[in-house]
Amino acid sequence: IVYVSPSFASVFGADLEAVLGRSWADFIHPDDLPQRRENVARILVGEPTTSEFRLMLGPSDIRDVRCSSTPTFVDGRLIGFQGIVSDIGENRRAEKLLADAHTELQRRTRFLEALLDALPNSVHYKDLNGRYLGINRAFEEAVGKSADEVVGRTFREVFGDDQASEFERRDVELLETGESSIDETVVRIPGRPDARVVFSRCVYRDEHGAP
Numbered sequence: 001i002v003y004v005s006p007s008f009a010s011v012f013g014a015d016l017e018a019v020l021g022r023s024w025a026d027f028i029h030p031d032d033l034p035q036r037r038e039n040v041a042r043i044l045v046g047e048p049t050t051s052e053f054r055l056m057l058g059p060s061d062i063r064d065v066r067c068s069s070t071p072t073f074v075d076g077r078l079i080g081f082q083g084i085v086s087d088i089g090e091n092r093r094a095e096k097l098l099a100d101a102h103t104e105l106q107r108r109t110r111f112l113e114a115l116l117d118a119l120p121n122s123v124h125y126k127d128l129n130g131r132y133l134g135i136n137r138a139f140e141e142a143v144g145k146s147a148d149e150v151v152g153r154t155f156r157e158v159f160g161d162d163q164a165s166e167f168e169r170r171d172v173e174l175l176e177t178g179e180s181s182i183d184e185t186v187v188r189i190p191g192r193p194d195a196r197v198v199f200s201r202c203v204y205r206d207e208h209g210a211p
Contacts, residue, residue: 002020011087027056027057028054029055036053039069043071044081047071051066063087064088064089065089066086067085116134117136117137121138122136122138122139122142123135124136128175129154130155130171132151133151143159143192144192155167159189163187178211179203180201180202181201182199182201183201185197185199
């Protein structure tokens with residue numbers, strides 16, 4: 001190693017005097033050295049490479065890095081190679097946290113779906129335009145339609161015009177007042193007996209308080 005930039009020292013906390021004059025292989029984790037040697041062999045025949053490996057700056061200072069290396073020529077003669085090294089450890093830790101959070105979100109989502117499907121009461125939730133975002137199993141059984149036939153559509157699109165205006169009006173009132181409501185009505189579903197139903201409605205708000 002004949003040159004190390006000041007930024008390398010600041011990013012990795014390296015002592016430049018301890019790095020200069022030593023072989024690059026001294027700073028590669030032993031398990032990663034064979035692959036890195038293959039990359040260097042490619043560089044020495046004029047092929048730029050990008051690789052990821054563990055950089056060892058001390059017995060307890062091991063960094064995950066990505067290195068983009070290119071051969072260096074003078075008057076057409078290869079005299080060495082240079083590399084731009086990036087510390088990707090934080091990125092990998094962030095990726096792991098994100099993956100863990102995604103796994104936990106999936107677990108919670110499956111739990112909530114199972115909980116909704118276990119309820120004997122019909123449950124549905126809609127967006128601000130009155131389109132169904134989800135329904136539980138009891139809802140499917142009550143109306144004789146699957147979630148695929150309901151989700152993404154409005155009451156009018158799923159069940160026709162009968163009673164659609166009434167339910168649309170109640171949805172608008174709920175959003176305007178923001179107050180939970182309980183009311184009783186007869187629901188008429190094509191091909192099904194009329195059913196007297198108690199509706200419990202509420203508004204779901206985001207972290208900013210908006211419906």
